[in-house]
Amino acid sequence: MYRRIKRGLDLLVAILLYALWTPLSIVLLRIPIRLGSYGHSLLKQERVGLNGQKFTIFKLRTMYSNANEIGRANGIRSHAKPKGDDPRVTPLGKFLRKTSIDEFPQLLNIIRGEMSFIGPRPPQPHEMKEWRAMYGNLATKRLEVLPGLTGWAQVNGRDALTPKQRLEHDAYYVENQSFWLDLMILIKTIPTLFKWESAN
Template structure:
């Protein structure tokens, strides 16, 4: 049954992302032009992330910050919408999660799924896949997602270890219908900006 669910999941991922990217192409083009006209730098932000089975891949996002933002200020951490590294259009994209839309192409390529645990950077919260504790590696047994149980519940309001526990709960509960429910919940939350930024006291 799990194998059948995974096959159906991949079919939904591929055709859903392909058709979805075609339907929203005017929005993608509008966002791309907005980024290019309002700040210097590339339209897309590419970053190494850890995916299924600990393999790395380059995730695609619309750029929401100034170039080389990770080398300035708080580095990887973004604690507030008032972070001066975030561009004007970037604030809107981050609040609505529209910056994640280019990941539809990651899904088409088979690197990601529409639903699953969010893929972490290679050096945080643990330095590389091999340094994750065994209980936390469970989250890498499925393809990472554009959205997931963590994104429609706690989002960034809790520590990474707590988010990983929610990711593991998703994997234990996985089935296609659960994915569909999470997709609908994601759509309903697009224009809600709560828990986008991490509380400093919960970053450890």
Template sequence: MRSHEAKRRRAIPQEFGKRALDVVISVLAIVVLAPLFPVVWIAIRLDSPGPAVFRQRRIGRDEKPFNCFKFRTLCHKADENVHREAIRRAWAKESISNDPGAPYKLTDDPRVTRVGRWLRRTSLDELPQLLNVLTGEMSIVGPRPAIPYELEYFRDWHHKRHIVKPGITGVCQVRGRGRLCPEVMLEMDVEYAMNWTLWTDLKLIALTFPAVLRGRGAR
């Protein structure tokens, strides 16, 4: 009991530090990237009909659902069954891509728009999630927020990834999400959730930039 209480007390300043880091980085990023937001918004609207910002129900900390924001990269009202089938095949360890370097990433999704391909390649589609970070629903670093139907494939211990807030970037994004099967990604997410530190977060943030430049890990 004493060990548990000591661990909990140590976690309080870590949680405070993580939240402070989230607020500082998200505010700075929004200020610096503010001129880019209207450019992306206009490009999306000119490229295809539909709203520029896409809201999707995702699973947050303690498995509480929330609305996750992204710049829209798919055709408006795209059929979600395409992604559902891709998830099923990925869990069966079947390749869902023509790219041998990213067998578990849906790289040739016919629903993706022209601008959407560019946004995904540069990870700019994730920028609106800075608002989710500011509201406390997400963190800069953490497991990617799961779509509710993905939980159908989780084993009991996979749910431990939800003891922390989902993040914009994380271990899987840095190590190349498309090259990893879903179960391996969840193992990495659980390992992060159980053992994260502020130093770990800072390292992952630093490693995100070269990962984005290489075009790895976008989702």
């Protein structure tokens, strides 16, 4: 029952926020992104969601269009997540990542029913493959719920967590999902935005 109510609230809030976000983002963010680095302002990535189904996630582009070339020149693997003063990330992109504003286009993923506001962050296929090989059922437990913009792992360490710790937090959320746990996560998420931490 709660999951149905949660889906209804997700849809209602996401539609309202998306209607406000879209015109503002075009003027304040998407145009500056394209002016600062050639290429599309929106980034599409394949992620793994509910029941292992793959879907396309949307983000504001925070890296230069030739990020892979820049990475190779600096000895950075193509799949490596940006850290610190990563040369692949644009100046505006650093701000967007630190404030998690780059994740706002995922409101569309919520409207489409591929994500929720709260749930485990959706991994990339190569990450899921590695986790399954190393942690088995602990890795697949997170696939029993919709992935989210923020989750239990994000408010309990984020990037400071090891992959196993993150999966343990995700499993805890799946087993204890409730209105009160979601509310706690939402409340704890707000301060993290002001700490400038990327959701990934």
